[in-house]
Amino acid sequence: MALLSVRNLHARVGDKDILKGIDLEVGAGEVHAIMGPNGSGKSTLASVLAGRDAYEVTQGEVLLDGKPLLELAPEARAAEGVFLAFQYPVEIPGVGNLHFLRTALNAQRRVKGLEELDAMDFLQMAKEKSKLVQLDAAFMNRSVNEGFSGGEKKRNEIFQMAVLEPRLAILDETDSGLDIDALRTVAGGVNGLRSPQRSMVVITHYQRLLDYIVPDKVHVMAGGRIIRSGGRELALELEEKGYGWLGLQDGKAAATKGGEARR
Amino acid sequence: MTTDTLQELTRRPYAAGFVSAVEADTFPPGLNEDVIRALSEKKGEPPFLLEWRLKSYRHWLTLREPTWQAVTYKPIDYQAISYYSAPRFKPKKDSLDEVDPEILRTYEKLGIPLVEQQRLQNVAVDAVFDSVSVATTFKDKLAKAGVIFCSFSEAVREHPELLRKYLGSVVPHSDNFFAALNSAVFSDGSFVYIPKGVRCPMELSTYFRINAAETGQFERTLIVADEGSYVSYLEGCTAPQRDTNQLHAAVVELVALKGATIKYSTVQNWYPGDAEGKGGIYNFVTKRGIAHERAKISWTQVETGSAITWKYPSVILKGDDSVGEFYSVALTNNLQQADTGTKMVHLGKNTRSTIVSKGISAGRGQNTYRGLVKVLKSAENARNYTQCDSLLLGDKCGAHTVPYIEVKNASAQVEHEASTSKIGEDQLFYCRQRGISQEDAVSMIVNGFCRQVFKELPMEFAVEAQKLLGVSLEGSVG
Numbered sequence: 001m002a003l004l005s006v007r008n009l010h011a012r013v014g015d016k017d018i019l020k021g022i023d024l025e026v027g028a029g030e031v032h033a034i035m036g037p038n039g040s041g042k043s044t045l046a047s048v049l050a051g052r053d054a055y056e057v058t059q060g061e062v063l064l065d066g067k068p069l070l071e072l073a074p075e076a077r078a079a080e081g082v083f084l085a086f087q088y089p090v091e092i093p094g095v096g097n098l099h100f101l102r103t104a105l106n107a108q109r110r111v112k113g114l115e116e117l118d119a120m121d122f123l124q125m126a127k128e129k130s131k132l133v134q135l136d137a138a139f140m141n142r143s144v145n146e147g148f149s150g151g152e153k154k155r156n157e158i159f160q161m162a163v164l165e166p167r168l169a170i171l172d173e174t175d176s177g178l179d180i181d182a183l184r185t186v187a188g189g190v191n192g193l194r195s196p197q198r199s200m201v202v203i204t205h206y207q208r209l210l211d212y213i214v215p216d217k218v219h220v221m222a223g224g225r226i227i228r229s230g231g232r233e234l235a236l237e238l239e240e241k242g243y244g245w246l247g248l249q250d251g252k253a254a255a256t257k258g259g260e261a262r263r
Numbered sequence: 264m265t266t267d268t269l270q271e272l273t274r275r276p277y278a279a280g281f282v283s284a285v286e287a288d289t290f291p292p293g294l295n296e297d298v299i300r301a302l303s304e305k306k307g308e309p310p311f312l313l314e315w316r317l318k319s320y321r322h323w324l325t326l327r328e329p330t331w332q333a334v335t336y337k338p339i340d341y342q343a344i345s346y347y348s349a350p351r352f353k354p355k356k357d358s359l360d361e362v363d364p365e366i367l368r369t370y371e372k373l374g375i376p377l378v379e380q381q382r383l384q385n386v387a388v389d390a391v392f393d394s395v396s397v398a399t400t401f402k403d404k405l406a407k408a409g410v411i412f413c414s415f416s417e418a419v420r421e422h423p424e425l426l427r428k429y430l431g432s433v434v435p436h437s438d439n440f441f442a443a444l445n446s447a448v449f450s451d452g453s454f455v456y457i458p459k460g461v462r463c464p465m466e467l468s469t470y471f472r473i474n475a476a477e478t479g480q481f482e483r484t485l486i487v488a489d490e491g492s493y494v495s496y497l498e499g500c501t502a503p504q505r506d507t508n509q510l511h512a513a514v515v516e517l518v519a520l521k522g523a524t525i526k527y528s529t530v531q532n533w534y535p536g537d538a539e540g541k542g543g544i545y546n547f548v549t550k551r552g553i554a555h556e557r558a559k560i561s562w563t564q565v566e567t568g569s570a571i572t573w574k575y576p577s578v579i580l581k582g583d584d585s586v587g588e589f590y591s592v593a594l595t596n597n598l599q600q601a602d603t604g605t606k607m608v609h610l611g612k613n614t615r616s617t618i619v620s621k622g623i624s625a626g627r628g629q630n631t632y633r634g635l636v637k638v639l640k641s642a643e644n645a646r647n648y649t650q651c652d653s654l655l656l657g658d659k660c661g662a663h664t665v666p667y668i669e670v671k672n673a674s675a676q677v678e679h680e681a682s683t684s685k686i687g688e689d690q691l692f693y694c695r696q697r698g699i700s701q702e703d704a705v706s707m708i709v710n711g712f713c714r715q716v717f718k719e720l721p722m723e724f725a726v727e728a729q730k731l732l733g734v735s736l737e738g739s740v741g
Contacts, residue, residue, distance in 0.1 A: 050696050053688065078698035090693040094711030103707065104697035111698070143711065160697065 001066055003028045003199045004168055009060035011048045018044045020224035021060070026168075029196040033210055033235060034203045036221035037243045042203045043087060045221070046172040049201075050084040051077050064168060078104075079111035081167030085157040085174050092144040097156065098126060100144045101163055108164065129162040133189040151182030158189040169193070170201045175209040187212030207239040222248050289348040294341055296320065299447055302347050306416055306450075309423055312430075319436035319446030326440045332602040333631040333663060334571050336508070336545065344479040344510060346448045401465065408464050410494075411456040415483055418454035425456055429487050433516035433553045433579070441512040441547040441573075445481045449514065452482035457492040457523070466721055468497040479510040486516070488523035488558075495526040495721060508536075508570060510545050517552030517560055521582065524559045525552060528720050530728050533568035538597045538626075543570025550574065556582030556611070563719045565728040566593040566601060575633065577606035580614035580642070587616040590716040592728070595628025595660070604634035604665075609642035609675070618649040621713050624660035631663040638675040645675045653683040654712050656705070 006024040010017065018041050026032050036042050048055050049062060051074035062069040064080055072080065092100065106116040117125070130140060133155040145153050154174055161169055171190065175183055190213050194200070202213055210218070210232070218234040219226045228234065228246060238245065290298060299320055303313040328339070405412050411422060418426050436446040453469040471482060488494050511533065519525045527550075536543025546569035552560040562576040572595075578587030589605035607616035622630040630653065638645045653662030664681050686708055694704035710717070710729055717725045 050692075052692055073701075074692060074695040075698050075700050078696055082696075084696050086693065086696075088689075090687075090689045092690055092693070092708055092711055094714035095707055100694075100707070101697075103703070104694070104699050107700065107703070108698040164697065 002026055002063075003030075003065060004201070005061075005063040005066075006045075006049075007061050007063075009045075009048065009062060010058045011044060011055045012058060013044075013054055013056070017058075018055075018224050019048065022221075022224075022226060024201075024219065024226065026199045026201060028199055029194075030216045031194065031200045031202060031213065033213075033215035033218045034201060034221055034226075035205065035207070035218060035235060035238060037248050038205070040221040040248075041224040042205075042221050043172055044224075046084055046170045046201070046203055049077075049170055050074060050082060075107065076111070078164075078166075079108045083161050083164055083166030083169045085154075085161060085169065085171040087173040087176060089145045089148075089153040089157055091146045091148075093146050095144050097140050097142055097144050098123070101126065101160055104160075105163060126163060130159055132162050132192050133158045134185055135159050150177035151179065151186075154178060154182065154186050155189065158186055158193070162189065162193055165198075167197065168199050168201070170203070172203050173205065174202070175204055175206060183209065184212060207235045210235045220246060222246070290345050292343050292345045294320075294344070294346055294448065298346055302448065302450070305347070306419070308419055311423075311427060312419060315431070315436060316447050319443050320448075322437045323440065323443035323447055326443055328440050332573055332633070333629065333665075334573065334600040334602050336571055336600075339508075339510060339545065341444075346479060346481070347450055404464065405467075408461055409458040410461065410463050410467075411454065412467050413454055415449070415452040415454050415485070418485075422454070422456070425487065426454070426485070429485055429516070429518055431516075433518060433551050434514050434549050439549060442514050442549040445483060445512045445514045445549070448479075449481045449483040452484045452513070453486075454484075455486040455494060455496065457486075457488045457494045459489040460491045461489075462492065463494040466495050466497055468499070470499045479512065481511075482513050484513070484515040485518075486525055486527070487518045488520060488525050490520045491522040492520075493524045496528070497721060498527070498529045499532070508543055508545050511548070511569075513548045513550075515548070515550040515576075517550075519552060519554045519558035519560050519585075521555045522557045523555075524561075526561045526721075527552070527563070527576070529562075529564040529566070530720075531564065531566045531568050531572070534570075535568045535597065535599050536570040543599070544568065545571045546574065547571075548574040550576035551579065551606075552577070552587075553579045553581055554585035554587060557584045558582055559586040559588075561586075561588040561590070561719070562605065563588075563590040563716065564592070564603075565713075565716070565720070566591070566603060569601075570599060572599075572601040572603050574603045575605055577608070578616065579608045579610065580616065580645075581610045582614075583611040584613045585611055586614070588719075589616075589618045589620070589634075590719045591620045592623070592713045592716045593621070593630055593632075594623040595625070595630045597626040597628060599626075599628045601629070602631040602633055604632045606635040606637070607647060608635075609638040609645040609647070611641070612643040613645070614642055615646045616648075618647070618651075619715055620649075620651045621716055622651070622653045622662050623656070623709060623712070624653065624662050625656040627659045629661045629663070631665060633665045633667075635667040635669070636677055637668075638670045638672050638677065640671045642672050643674050645672065645677075647675075647677045649677075649679045651679075651681040652712070653681075654709065655683065655685045656709075 002025040004026040006022050009019050009022040011019040022045060034042050044055060048057060057070055069077060102122045109116055126140065135155055145156060148156060174186060178186060202215060215232060218230055218232060220228040296317060299316050303316060434442050436443055455467060457463050486496060517525050517527060533544035533546055534542065554560045560578045564576065566572050572593065576589060580587050587607050591603065593601045593603050595601045604620060605618055618634060620632045622632055624630045632651045634649065636647045636649065649666060651664045655662055662683055666679055668677055670677060686705065690708055691701060691704050694707065695701060717728055720728055
């Protein structure tokens with residue numbers, strides 16, 4: 001049984017349909033990449049899976065380990081093991097990074113009936129995990145994402161993922177806004193978290209990221225549907241020929257060029 | 264959707280809203296010179312004080328209620344208020360045994376046990392119930408350090424010379440409408456004197472409770488820190504839940520002599536009225552301190568209660584190198600209105616002031632920061648830094664910032680920063696995606712927003728303030 005099953009998923013914002021029937025099966029331990037031009041619905045898929053209010057699911061279902069996911073609140077999905085690495089990580093002034101993360105971890109542990117981690121145990125664990133993405137201690141005590149550079153924000157997302165140990169990690173354009181060194185660090189962190197129990201959905205506009213996080217499967221989205229699926233070679237072919245190859249329009253189709261403008 | 268949820272989250276029960284069954288000695292409503300004479304006599308005051316009260320009253324009659332503030336309310340009928348209500352028992356004694364057990368229970372329910380053995384360590388409490396002070400704890404220990412901490416009435420009897428010297432020296436009887444009214448009819452309050460060079464060995468605290476209905480509370484606090492001394496003073500307030508509005512018009516005067524430091528912290532949780540704006544305390548308060556050479560006065564306030572808050576704790580930086588600080592969190596929910604801020608008046612050379620104001624508006628609450636920074640000609644090299652941040656929860660509330668800056672000396676440096684933000688869906692979703700419930704997320708974000716101010720509060724109070732904000736924003740969940 002697949003860890004994640006998305007079946008005929010339709011979703012919209014207001015009266016605009018964005019997802020128009022997505023089918024996706026991700027097995028345990030697999031890494032799937034979802035590529036596609038701007039406006040194809042990639043980020044919407046990530047938001048719908050994580051439970052963002054703004055989107056209304058009109059049809060279809062999503063199962064995590066065979067259990068329906070869509071009826072759960074976002075925090076309940078998180079406790080079930082869904083993690084979204086945000087494209088634009090949010091700043092929360094005055095709330096310490098570690099305090100935030102410990103609150104989150106303990107909230108999830110409570111749901112699972114586990115004992116909460118005390119500050120000392122948590123700190124030790126967090127220090128260990130922070131090495132994965134080379135975050136130093138001073139950085140961890142700053143307010144959540146406040147004044148972080150683009151690269152720091154993305155490293156912080158992966159650090160959070162390492163601490164929360166999700167079963168399903170969705171990485172939404174984690175490569176956007178990163179220079180090549182930061183990209184390597186982040187990808188290294190992600191690779192360190194690959195495991196037979198954990199599945200990942202890596203959403204990206206550019207194939208560049210997939211040089212570092214090598215996927216088991218690649219899907220191309222357009223117009224709210226998956227129009228093509230294949231192996232690693234599909235991404236390479238896309239890089240070579242551009243989205244135009246699949247008959248797609250994309251203003252920024254230079255599939256090899258990194259570095260979208262930082263927000 | 265998010266807006267609705269926020270509205271729900273900001274609906275809260277008022278935990279301190281109970282009424283205590285205490286027999287009280289209450290004046291019939293109404294105000295005239297006879298009432299003031301009766302009040303003064305009841306308290307056994309010396310003639311100078313009665314004269315001062317009458318002078319204030321006569322001046323008050325010539326004043327009109329201010330209208331410049333951004334709050335609206337039905338006219339207050341000053342003849343419909345009772346100007347004195349006291350629990351019926353003998354005037355305060357040194358032993359808590361003589362305090363009505365019902366009153367002790369009231370304070371215990373509020374989390375302020377007056378029985379010393381059970382109390383928080385190292386905080387001496389003066390409890391004011393309606394118009395009178397009912398108990399002051401730790402008096403012996405304080406007396407050893409030479410610190411005077413007692414009710415205002417007791418100070419009138421025991422230390423008339425100090426009182427006469429400093430009463431009205433910072434907030435004159437003619438200062439403003441509400442201060443003049445207070446000067447005429449104030450019933451009790453706290454008095455503190457810290458002798459030269461003494462660091463007060465514990466936090467001092469006054470807890471104000473309005474219990475009786477149709478009663479105004481007019482207390483007066485006077486703190487004198489003699490040269491080189493230090494004191495940290497805390498003030499807390501609650502009132503029962505009632506349908507009618509009650510007036511609270513207090514005056515606080517601080518005198519920090521050469522090299523002295525006064526740190527004054529308030530957690531104000533008067534009954535704010537219900538969700539439709541019925542009932543609640545009208546809080547019209549005048550607070551001001553005067554800082555002499557190298558003295559420092561620091562105001563920290565967390566204002567979560569009251570239907571109306573009208574309050575501008577200020578510092579007159581009279582002496583050279585004196586320092587004034589104002590740290591404020593004001594939360595308005597439902598139909599609460601707050602018009603609050605500070606005045607920093609720079610007279611001395613090298614005087615410095617810092618203002619950090621955090622306004623949080625929820626429901627249909629309206630929150631105004633109003634502040635004045637005034638640098639006079641004599642204030643060579645004065646510095647001010649002002650930061651005003653507003654946080655909006657939902658789309659039916661308002662935040663306003665009205666800074667006044669008057670500079671008459673070109674060497675001054677005055678900085679003002681302001682920001683307004685909304686608890687965004689983005690922030691909430693980010694927290695929830697990590698597993699944090701919506702309610703905890705709101706509370707975490709709001710507490711983060713206030714952190715700069717909370718860190719100025721003494722430990723016990725910071726915890727209370729955080730809890731209070733949590734409760735203030737909690738839904739009806741258990």
